[in-house]
Amino acid sequence: xxxxxxxxxxxxxxxxxxxxxxxxxxxxxxxxxxxxxxxxxxxxxxxxxxxxxxxxxxxxxxxxxxxxxxxxxxxxxxxxxxxxxxxxxxxxxxxxxxxxxxxxxxxxxxxxxxxxxxxxxxxxxxxxxxxxxxxxxxxxxxxxxxxxxxxxxxxxxxxxxxxxxxxxxxxxxxxxxxxxxxxxxxxxxxxxxxxxxxxxxxxxxxxxxx
Amino acid sequence: xxxxxxxxxxxxxxxxxxxxxxxxxxxxxxxxxxxxxxxxxxxxxxxxxxxxxxxxxxxxxxxxxxxxxxxxxxxxxxxxxxxxxxxxxxxxxxxxxxxxxxxxxxxxxxxxxxxxxxxxxxxxxxxxxxxxxxxxxxxxxxxxxxxxxxxxxxxxxxxxxxxxxxxxxxxxxxxxxxxxxxxxxxxxxxxxxxxxxxxxxxxxxxxxxx
DNA sequence: ATAATCACTGTTAATATGTTCAGTGTCAAG
DNA sequence: CTTGACACTGAACATATTAACAGTGATTAT
Numbered sequence: 001x002x003x004x005x006x007x008x009x010x011x012x013x014x015x016x017x018x019x020x021x022x023x024x025x026x027x028x029x030x031x032x033x034x035x036x037x038x039x040x041x042x043x044x045x046x047x048x049x050x051x052x053x054x055x056x057x058x059x060x061x062x063x064x065x066x067x068x069x070x071x072x073x074x075x076x077x078x079x080x081x082x083x084x085x086x087x088x089x090x091x092x093x094x095x096x097x098x099x100x101x102x103x104x105x106x107x108x109x110x111x112x113x114x115x116x117x118x119x120x121x122x123x124x125x126x127x128x129x130x131x132x133x134x135x136x137x138x139x140x141x142x143x144x145x146x147x148x149x150x151x152x153x154x155x156x157x158x159x160x161x162x163x164x165x166x167x168x169x170x171x172x173x174x175x176x177x178x179x180x181x182x183x184x185x186x187x188x189x190x191x192x193x194x195x196x197x198x199x200x201x202x203x204x205x206x207x208x209x210x
Numbered sequence: 211x212x213x214x215x216x217x218x219x220x221x222x223x224x225x226x227x228x229x230x231x232x233x234x235x236x237x238x239x240x241x242x243x244x245x246x247x248x249x250x251x252x253x254x255x256x257x258x259x260x261x262x263x264x265x266x267x268x269x270x271x272x273x274x275x276x277x278x279x280x281x282x283x284x285x286x287x288x289x290x291x292x293x294x295x296x297x298x299x300x301x302x303x304x305x306x307x308x309x310x311x312x313x314x315x316x317x318x319x320x321x322x323x324x325x326x327x328x329x330x331x332x333x334x335x336x337x338x339x340x341x342x343x344x345x346x347x348x349x350x351x352x353x354x355x356x357x358x359x360x361x362x363x364x365x366x367x368x369x370x371x372x373x374x375x376x377x378x379x380x381x382x383x384x385x386x387x388x389x390x391x392x393x394x395x396x397x398x399x400x401x402x403x404x405x406x407x408x409x410x411x412x413x414x415x416x417x418x419x420x
Numbered sequence: 421a422t423a424a425t426c427a428c429t430g431t432t433a434a435t436a437t438g439t440t441c442a443g444t445g446t447c448a449a450g
Numbered sequence: 451c452t453t454g455a456c457a458c459t460g461a462a463c464a465t466a467t468t469a470a471c472a473g474t475g476a477t478t479a480t
Contacts, residue, residue: 005425005426005427007426007427010408013359016359017359017360017361018361020332020360021360021361022275022277023276023277023278024234024235024274024275024276024277025234025274027272027273027466027467027468028467028468028469029466029467029468037427037428037429038428038429038430039428039429039430039431040467040468040469041428041429041430041431041469041470041471042427042428042429044468044469044470045426045427045428046427049426060468060469061434061435061436061467061468061469062237062436062437062467062468063237063273063274063436063437063466063467063468064234064235064273064274064275064467065232065234065274066233066234067232067233067234068233083293083320107324108322109321109322109324109325110293110320110321110322110325111319111320111321111322111325111417112318112319112320112321114317114319115319115320115321115354115417115419117419117420138348138350138418140348144325157420203420204419204420205417205418205419205420206416206417206418206420207321207325207415207416207417208348208415208416208418209325209327209414209415210327210367210413210414210415210416215455215456215457217456217457237436237437237438238437238438238439239436239437239438247457247458247459248458248459248460249458249459249460249461250437250438250439251439251440251441251458251459251460252457252458252459254438254439254440255456255457255458256457259456268438270438270439271437271438271439271464271465271466272437272438272466272467273436273437273438273466273467274437
């Protein structure tokens with residue numbers, strides 16, 4: 001199969017996207033307008049090229065009657081990065097993540113361990129962020145944070161259990177002083193542990209749906 | 211939803227079958243011929259009825275531009291989390307994503323389509339963000355953005371090709387004016403397309419490693 | 421230097437296609 | 451019996467759409 005020029009690739013891509021988006025094929029004028037051409041003939045030339053090279057089929061003279069011959073293919077099977085499945089919790093009522101029942105999950109997420117930034121075999125989980133306390137760290141309400149149970153170091157963002165609810169805060173461990181939690185939002189005070197600081201895990205990555 | 215008469219069901223069925231079979235919609239005359247009518251107006255009446263009852267949508271005056279609103283068929287089998295594999299590009303040197311060589315990918319990412327916010331079977335890809343131009347939208351340098359090729363709407367964050375490099379910007383389409391790109395950072399100016407605006411896709415989600 | 425390819429502009433022609441207007445016949449409900 | 455919904459015929463019209471012809475520049479290969 002002949003290679004396509006840049007422009008031809010763009011036209012083909014537009015055909016595919018438009019068709020998937022709208023459910024029907026674009027007219028030549030619509031293609032022209034999308035690319036900002038002044039002449040329909042610019043489009044005609046490209047369509048003819050695509051047809052000659054075997055990427056599309058058309059019915060001569062008829063409107064919006066395309067068929068894409070060469071789907072630029074499914075992706076190669078890929079060397080499966082290791083994908084793991086984690087539950088997503090809205091809020092962890094109490095206790096250590098170990099004690100959570102599966103039923104408490106509000107969703108599930110599957111990512112490869114590389115992009116999630118976690119190791120396998122460490123019961124990681126995801127947490128749906130509530131509130132704005134980490135807004136200055138770029139973590140917003142509704143974001144999903146992937147948490148790996150681990151011992152925190154100074155500066156890590158952690159999921160911590162405070163008053164029976166889980167929140168996300170930055171873990172600060174000054175030398176020779178007890179650690180405390182810091183919200184990344186000027187309006188929120190630091191949290192010095194009154195009794196006990198239960199860290200459920202370290203935030204390794206965040207996922208936000210736009 | 212109003213019930214359909216027998217004839218209307220037949221017409222609707224033919225629309226679906228024809229479209230599935232051929233990949234495009236039939237013209238009114240083709241529908242007429244299939245049912246053996248002698249007048250195109252017989253078809254027009256039924257189409258109007260189908261539209262009034264909310265089963266289809268059409269674009270007035272335009273050829274073969276249907277959309278079936280109410281699928282009287284079966285739903286897609288339910289959402290078993292489907293994991294797909296996407297390439298990650300550092301920078302798309304030029305051209306449409308179609309034209310990118312596999313080798314240009316700097317990494318791969320695997321997520322389920324639900325958390326990625328994309329549909330399957332649409333050559334989606336991920337882009338490593340460079341620069342601070344979207345910082346006010348909570349997208350930072352080094353973040354990974356999952357892009358789905360699609361036609362942008364006003365306000366979408368898009369991957370756009372500018373001067374041979376891909377950047378992330380917000381797509382603004384004022385009514386009756388040409389669209390432009392807006393950076394979400396007070397220090398960056400709006401980008402009004404000098405010549406041509408190539409949108410490579412819409413940002414559906416972001417992934418950040420902490 | 422010449423030719424060939426690519427990406428277009430601008431105009432015009434031909435026809436594919438949707439739409440409207442004015443009717444006919446059937447059937448069931450009030 | 452009249453009314454209205456339904457399913458159509460037949461003809462005419464407007465325009466959406468494809469397609470052809472004649473060029474212009476820029477770039478690249480020969």
